[in-house]
Amino acid sequence: MNFVVTLANLLAYRLCYIAKMVFVSYLQGACMELAIGSIFEMMRYCGAPICKYLDNHRKLEEKVERLRRKLNDLNIRKQDIESRKEAELRSKKLVKKEVEKWLVDVETMNAGMQAMEDMLRIVPYFSRARLGKLVCRKIEEVNEIYERGGFPEGVAIDGPPTIGKTLQTTNLEGEIDIKELIWEYLMGNVVGMIGVCGMGGIGKTTIMKHINNQLLRESRYDKVIWVTVSKEFNVVKLQEDIGSALNHYLPNDELERATMLMDILKRKRFVLILDDVWNRFSLRDAGIPEPTLQNGSKLVITSRSIDVCLSMGCEILKVPPLSKQESFNLFLNHVGDDVLQVPALKEIVKLIVDECGGLPLAIVTIAGSMKGVDDVREWRNALNELRERVKSVRGLDNEIFECLMFSYDRLGDLKIQECFLYCSLYPEDYIIERNELVEKWIDEKLIDEYGSRQAMRDRGHSILNKLENNCLVEKVKDFFEKGVKMHDVLRDMALSIRSVGPRFMVKAGMLLKELPSEHEWTQDLDKVSLMENSIMVIPPNISPKCGFLSTLLLQQNHGFERIPEVFFEFMHGLKVLDLSYTSILDLPNSISNLENLTTLVLRRCYRLRYVPSVAKLRALRKLDLFNTAIEEVPHGMETLVNLTYLGLHSGSLKELPRGILPMLSHLQYLATTLNINGEEMTKLGKLETLTGSFPEVQDFQKYAKFIRGRWPTSYQLVVGSPWSAEHDDLTELFENPEEFHNGITLINCEIGREDLVLLPNDLHGLAIKKCPNLLSLNTISLFHEANDLKICYISECEGIECALDLSLLSCNSIQNIEVLNLKGLRNLRQLVSGLAIESTSPATPAAPAPPAIFSSLVTFELSNCSSMKKLFSREILQGFQNLEFLKVESCSKMEKIIAVEEDEGNGKGEVGSANITAFILPKLRRLVLWELPELKSISSAGVVIHADSFQYIWIVECPKLKRISLSLALLENGQPSPPPFLEGIYIKPREWWKSVEWDDPNIMDVLSPFVACKED
Structure with a gap:
């Protein structure tokens, strides 16, 4: 016993001695290995604090897992902030610097997590406690960053002010008198609230779009606001739409938001146009001040119901049908004047037009379906069919439905008709992105008879063009969106077609908070659309008996988290399931039994960590797991031999397990950020779309040699580096490769x-x-x-x-x-x-x-180049004839944007030939100069920028910039005129603008009304 005690004392003494020596070495600045430092730390914490040490040591994995969860929550908030940022940018706002810094902090934390993961794999046993302590500190940092990311006052500040939004219009045929009367009321002081009434399809919205655009040109009002209300009225959505038009972020509380909205609108002279109102509502409850003679504001409501407009106190203006001549002219505008070249057709055309009852929507739609037809017999047959339809119904709504059904029937092809009906699954007045719609048609096998994916997409766009040409869907195109939408009357018609037989249940965009009750889920349902709602949970005991249900659309229910196990129990016929853009945490195991499932879309389910086995889903052709949080590839993926589409990206995954890709030999579409193996990629001979990361150049070489120059139709590739947080700017390219041009990113390559x-x-x-x-x-x-x-x-x-x-x-x-x-x-x-x-040597x-060097350049951006002092020479700029966007940012030594060599030779900075003025950058639309502390001038003497094409100018934190040389067109009196396309000039700080010198002092007066000065 004494021997044991003596040995223990000796060991204790020895450990104390070692600790002392380590401590002395540490004080002397000697380098210590992590393990030695941990021994000292263990000794120093002997006593009461040893519990904390042991806790860090033993629970390291548990703490790292907690950090992972915290970081995942942080990244979910990051995605939300980025979505808000994107929405604000579309509203022409400016993202706050604190938001940009916060996003950088999140990326830094992500990069630190990767280093932590690497350390976890190699950490020595005695260093676990130190690493555990570091993990605890990181958890606190993540919590702090998360809390800072609330941004209750919004993520952006107002950009240059605009009166309203210009709307896409078609030419008016007739309806001039009613338009002029509406305009007279808006310009006068007698009527404050106007109700524009008439049946669906008679042209109310078209008239008001013209009025909206005319109001913007007149600039008589501070703000012109357009809001589409639609059948399913919701006061919260109405408030959000008005707030968005005003560039104001409203609070969540309904009473507070109404109060704030009221205060904002009371300070403005506005015109508020509420299109397609179905029910009376209280203006005060919504936060809309009633227009009066004193405030000078106006409210216009369009509605099918005169009673609704009367109940809200509106002066009624009823839109009449078109006259016979107006109807005939409108029909000819859409069908083409060629029909009049056949003498026998003129009378038939007039009779067909008469059957349309003066309704513009019916006229345009039927004209679209008859365009290009020159056979008199076909026209006579069309007239007979139309007469039979119209005379068999009564009531105005039914009458227009039957006119529109004529165009639907003339599509001829059952699958094209199904493509049209599919559009009604989207919310009313919803802009459907073209490529998304074609992708949905492919998922539904409406265009699956073509072998290649490219052929199916081409066919889909061809069908969409046919629907547009037949005026069954409306083309929508502006700076940000390119899509189509259905007129609400056409959507009503489509839903009436699918109200019996294989039935649609469509409750999309209705802000539902709960799932429809179980009795609404009937056996005859074919497709159910609950997209774009606020459904949070599915009751645990609901198990709809829908054996024939083929499509279930639940996307864009952002707060939706869980699906009970029994929900899919009686949905054995389900083929298409879309849960994208939800907060789903995991999928029920019962989904593994949906053996007829062909499409499973979980895109941007940022919180999804677990997908059950897919081994039995042999029919699956599409699996989209892009931007999820899954921690492992679903079990059984190698059995999905029919898979043609795979999207896969998760921050928790680095590479596909070996052996899976070769089994998926039918893949046509592979979009992943995971590292891919060149040898396995050689098994995928049918790929048409590819995104992926080749961390080793050798892997890329293997694949490139295998395909022998026959590259996929669409591709986005990273070569030379594993996927990491620094590639986040490529995620959108990787997620939607077919929407972008082919590209390659080379990192750390020779x-x-x-x-x-x-x-x-x-x-x-x-x-x-x-x-x-x-x-x-x-x-x-x-x-x-x-x-x-x-x-x-x-x-x-x-x-x-x-x-x-x-x-x-x-x-x-x-x-x-x-x-x-x-x-x-x-x-x-x-x-x-x-x-x-000129070349000085024939051999060179x-x-x-x-002028030819950058002759095609449209966009040029230079940022964080700390050694640049001068950007352009005048000679080089002669070649920038097509430049539209120029941005120079955070270049700490930049002194001049445009420099002339003669500047070097004289103290005044004047050009040798002072009488010669060079006009450069004739197409420049946007000029952005951001945080250039040493910038003294944009251009040298004798060099002037044409400003006639300018749309925006941004000059932020350029304190030494004192002179700007711009050329403006002159009026007849010799005074400069404002650039015709200029929307705004954004500056910071406020006092800088007054210090600027101009070649013509009148230019400041001309441009000052466009200046917006916002402080952070």
């Missing part, structure tokens, strides 16, 4: 050797990051080969001192570049060097003449 493999000859976009041996664009071999290259991004390449060296071999493809972005090139000093108009190829 530039100059990338031509060892057969790179795509249809490459459209090229990004190069962290390639230190890149010296200039000339050294990129692709610029000598890829004639389709239009977009080029170069970032963090320390070897670049000039972007283009004209003393080297010429790069013909440079002349084709339309977008050039240079970022983080800290040694970049010149945009172009080696400028020479002549450099291109300066």
